[in-house]
Structure formats: C-alpha cells, structure tokens
Amino acid sequence: DAGVIQSPRHEVTEMGQEVTLRCKPISGHNSLFWYRQTMMRGLELLIYFNNNVPIDDSGMPEDRFSAKMPNASFSTLKIQPSEPRDSAVYFCASGTSGIVGELFFGEGSRLTVL
Amino acid sequence: AQRVTQPEKLLSVFKGAPVELKCNYSYSGSPELFWYVQYSRQRLQLLLRHISRESIKGFTADLNKGETSFHLKKPFAQEEDSAMYYCALSSGSARQLTFGSGTQLTVLP
Numbered sequence: 001d002a003g004v005i006q007s008p009r010h011e012v013t014e015m016g017q018e019v020t021l022r023c024k025p026i027s028g029h030n031s032l033f034w035y036r037q038t039m040m041r042g043l044e045l046l047i048y049f050n051n052n053v054p055i056d057d058s059g060m061p062e063d064r065f066s067a068k069m070p071n072a073s074f075s076t077l078k079i080q081p082s083e084p085r086d087s088a089v090y091f092c093a094s095g096t097s098g099i100v101g102e103l104f105f106g107e108g109s110r111l112t113v114l
Numbered sequence: 115a116q117r118v119t120q121p122e123k124l125l126s127v128f129k130g131a132p133v134e135l136k137c138n139y140s141y142s143g144s145p146e147l148f149w150y151v152q153y154s155r156q157r158l159q160l161l162l163r164h165i166s167r168e169s170i171k172g173f174t175a176d177l178n179k180g181e182t183s184f185h186l187k188k189p190f191a192q193e194e195d196s197a198m199y200y201c202a203l204s205s206g207s208a209r210q211l212t213f214g215s216g217t218q219l220t221v222l223p
Binding site for chain 1: 146148157158159160163200202204210211212213214215216
C-alpha cells in the first residue's frame, strides 16, 4: 500500500482563487482527518470523517473552507476564496475507528497564497 | 475542552546526553496519550502510545496523571533522533487527536 496519498504536493496561488486539495486514504480505513500545520499554531484539526460522514468540523476556520468525502477512497478540502493567511501545510490522515490514536499521515500539501 | 501543551518549540542536546521533551495536557476524563515524530522529509508517524508502555528507538514516556504530564525521554540521544516531536491526546469518546504545537529536537554531534 502506498499509504495516504495527497495532491497536489505544492500549490502556489493568488489571493481570491479557489484551491482544492485531494486525499486518498489507506484502503480499509474508515476514519479520515484533515489537519493544518503552521509554525505558530502547530497541527490543528480541521475536520474529521467517519464512514464518509463528517463528525466534527468545529476546526474549520470559516465558511471559506469546505470538505467532502463522497466515498471511502476520496476526500477533498476546498478553500474559496483563498487568502494569504491560509498558507500552510495541509495534512490528510486516515485510521481505523476501532484503534484509537493511530493515524497514518500523507506527505502533506504545501499551500502558498500570494 | 482538551488541550496539549509542549512548552519548548526548540530543544538542542549533544549526542549521548539525556533528552526530555515535555508534554502537559488538560482533560477532565481518562485520556490516551501519544507521541508522534516527523523526521526530515518523512511523514508524520506514530512513535509510541502510553497504553503500550513500550520503548521505541530507546524512547519511553510515562503518563503522570497527578501532574497531567506525558514527557518523552531518552537516556542517550543520537543524531538520528533529530526531528519534530508532537504530543497528542485522544479523549475516550472522540477518535480525533489533539496535538501539541510540537518540539523541534536537534541532536548535535
């Protein structure tokens, strides 16, 4: 298994543009998490899905952020419109809800908004 | 609300010296604590969990409920231990992890 796959690895865009980040979790995992990593705030949980259903989206910064999981093998995180303060590394992680705490992370998507 | 605090953003030690990365948490119930590590150009990965009471790569961590701490320790640091370390907490009912802000450990030759 290639592990959690994220795309794109790097994205540079201009303020106001729409950004879509993609994630393919590990096959068989039923939990999926989106985290944002910044120097100032470390790793912040944005949203958490279990069996494709959003369970907790309290970490989503504002209405500009949205996330979907249409099936067990794909999730997207969308920012529209993007702002410079959204610049960060966005990680997707998957796990099994029966095993607490063991998450498998992707390599991250580094977003720069100019 | 649950919270994880790692007071040191940066920590440097010399090779062979003991190292302790501090982690404190706040949670009213019975937490499960974890340490994750991110080596340069590698994915964030689980290092150890308090339930297992295991030693991984020479690292150990003991949950101290009285002090609400879960410090990560290694008696003799190695250069390959240089990495970013995150302490994380999971509450009983929730499956998501709350991470601390991380400590960048540098082991000097």
